[in-house]
Amino acid sequence: MSENPFAILTGEPVPDSRLDERAVIARGRVRVRRRRGLTAVAAGLALAVVAGAVALAEPRPGPKPAPVGPSPACVPEQLPQLGPTVSATIDPSGRYIAATPDSLDGTVLLAGPGGVRTLTAVPRLVVSGVNGGGTVVGNVENDADEDGYVIDGGTAVELGRPPGALNAGAHAVGENGDVVGDVRMPDNTFRAVVWRHGRWDQPQVLAAPAGGQSSAFGVAADGRIVGSVGKSPQPYLWQPDGTGAPLPTPEGRPGGIASDIAGDWAAGPVDYAANATTLPNGRPAARPPLTWARWNLRTGEVRALAGGPRTVASGGLLADGTVVLQDVRTATLWTEAGATELPVPAGFTRWLVTGASAGGVLVGPASDDRGWTATYRWACR
Template sequence: MRTEHDLIQLLDDEPPTPSAVDVRGAIATGRRRRAIHRAGFAGATVTALAAAAVVTVNGDLFAPGPAPDQVAGPGRPPVSCAMQELTGVPSSVVRGSDPTGRHLAGRTEPVAGAVLWQDGRGTAVELPGAGPAAMTAVNRSGTAVGWRFAKDGQVEPVPFVYREETATPLPGVEHGSPHAINDAGTIVGESAGLPVRWSSATSDAVRLAVPPGTVEGVAIDVDEDGTIIGTVDWKGFVWRPDGTQAALPLPDLGGEKTTMSTVFGIRNGWVVGSVQVTERPPAGGASVVVLKSAPALWNVRTGETRVFESAKLEPTAVTAEGWLVGTEAGRGPVLVAGDTTLDLPVPEGAMAAADSQFTVSDDGRTITGLIVDASATRRSVIWHCN
């Protein structure tokens, strides 16, 4: 519930079979070009969401539908936040949160070991095996998923579910990586370079349907109603509970056609990600050069697509009401709720880490991220907002 590109996140969290596309290099190039493009707007004051281009795309998948349920409470965004450091496990990185923000999942660094937090305090988790490990997601009951290599040097990890202090391999695949679990216990991830779903911790993995000729794909997150999002051949993709599936719409960016999109998470139908204009469409083993990139927000229930062309925000997490959490250039970590942008405080001299993968609770009151302090030390932190 989940850098600017979902595959960068995956590369940070696991060493799966390498993608044929140099995604990390592509996004880095895109960021450099965005920085040059944005320099001309250095003197402007722009509220992130106020600059959005709103595009509604109709079709079988994105036909207008009922608005998302207001499951996040009163809908009033917080007005202040206080930061504290996560305790219990030093040098750690959070990669997943349950809807309440009480349960967190992640890993230690630089040597990856699995970690779970409850109410801000972390505990190391021992998964079977001998190589690096990580927890990637956790639900409201505290059931978590993660992976570990059977031994150092192994090419692909073994997927695990962890509940009641017991780790069990997820069935149906020999290797793979789980990336999300919802409160109903549905788990999604990838195996052999393609997206998979476990309907429960004891059910065999089932490969999700993808278009003919698909090269690679991954399931990134699963909503509480069972809607799954991920990427298929470098485009954001959605699988509905009724069995239908399709690529997310690719709106134009600055009058140019976008050819690549990425997604980070879904909550209550809201999908946060980004869209890119590339030198040429991603394909085969060719490297991708990103010319432009901008954050995007899709609503798979209403059919709305928003692209924040002039925004300086790079969001990686979304709440149940469509609020975004990420880093704003020149400002730092922020929560953006409609026209309101709330700064997430950091110590003097600190900044959000370039690879910070934020998490946020459904109500927007509990947020995690990774900062680099004045001594260049990486610290996982949590913000409590009200």
């Protein structure tokens, strides 16, 4: 068998693409959906949901990051058998890719060493995570927020809510099968929760200072969880035993969220104190340009990243500390050597990174003049 479990995808015929135009809502390691009548990115207005916190993006001209030192060896590879998708995600090991077809017909495509399987989910479910065992999580938008589901063993189950909670969102799934996310309460506040593997109707609320608002967005292989606490969000780290502590923000950049975690690294947008507002459902929102921070969880160091004026979302975090930043057209890799903008695949006008493995494989949909018509895999290491 080939060392590349997705090699079987590249020789397949491309399915017919759909020609309708719909708005794109991107969740940086999380949600992209389409609406008839308007492609929001092309029209100059992107609504980027950054791991549960919304960035109201007004794209405008700005300098592109210049390559510093050797450019990453990112080779684009189209995945024809996945066809047009609105979102794709990949597990940290790179073993599985889970994708939502652009039909939003209630199926999820799961690609791995055994080929591509079609899983039965629920209509309009958009994937937000997958682990190395093939467990998939995703969400269905509703009028107020979203409802989270897990697909485990081929069966889709709606995640349970604590008493009184109105909605539950699934943001990530750990290697042990635990799912992290948040629930919306009647007073439009959120509580970070974890669903232990197989106990999908028994959410555990994570402890937060004074029992206040909190959200969980990422989970590491060792069980550490990142997210935010407070209605004016502050980045936060929970240990596997449930204890937690705030993460520092760069000087002069107070507030923000930790949206991604890989190994001893975490990353997320900061400077929310200056740019934040609150949506009607209680979620915090910020208007770009956004400043990203990267935390070294081993040493406690925090660094502000130069994401550029067009940065609207996170594309993921690699195990070596490389941060993937998404703008309205393509992605940028931030490394210690500098920032490098990745070229858009030939024949396309933009692509979204909606998933990244710890080892440097990026996945997501690409768009041409007909809409979002292809899914790509990039090997960046």
